[in-house]
Amino acid sequence: MTLRKLLLSVIVGATFVACGSSDSAAKETNTKPEMTQVKEGEPIVYTLNSTISPDKQLPTVIDFSATWCGPCRRFAPIFEETAKEYKGKAIFMSVDVDNSPETARQFEVSAIPQVSILMPDGTITSTVGFMDKDQFVDFISKAVK
Structure with a gap:
């Protein structure tokens, strides 16, 4: 019984520590989104929690994914x-x-991979699931001229 209480205490304590460090990290992050582009012409990787606003002239094509997602890695x-x-x-x-x-x-986003197109007027079109190249080009060609 003592080992059970000890284990429960460790789990509860670790949960509070994790939640506490998460909250303080969130307070220290910039409110301005940070975007990185590895090489010219490659997609921008969005790295911070923030809203994405529409560009005034160009549609924004956003790939929502995760490192652990197999279909996402195939689509990248x-x-x-x-x-x-x-x-x-x-x-x-x-x-x-x-x-x-x-x-x-x-x-x-409720499932990944999800591709969303944010138009300059603020409208959003999305599709979920893996797409091959032809399917992806067909999807974006309706919005991207």
């Missing part, structure tokens, strides 16, 4: 290749739903 090179082909016609960004839950909530 298709997304990157298409982003290079459509450079200047749209903004492409990838959002890791585990690192950016607020952003995922903004786009009502």
Whole structure:
């Protein structure tokens, strides 16, 4: 019985520590979203929790994914290749739903991979599930000219 209480205390204590450090980290983060682009023409990787606002001129194509998601990993090179082909016609960004839950909530992500297109007027079109290159190009070509 003593071992059970000790184990329960450790679990409860670890939960409070994790929640506490999470809250303090959230307070210290910038309110301005941080975006990184590894190489010119590659999709922007969205790294902080924030809302995404529409660009005034170009549609924004957003890939919602996670590192542990097999279909997401299979879709990533298709997304990157298409982003290079459509450079200047749209903004492409990838959002890791585990690192950016607020952003995922903004786009009502309930399953991944999800691709959402945010139009300059604020309308959003989304699709869920793995797409091959032809399916992806067909999906975005309706919004990206």
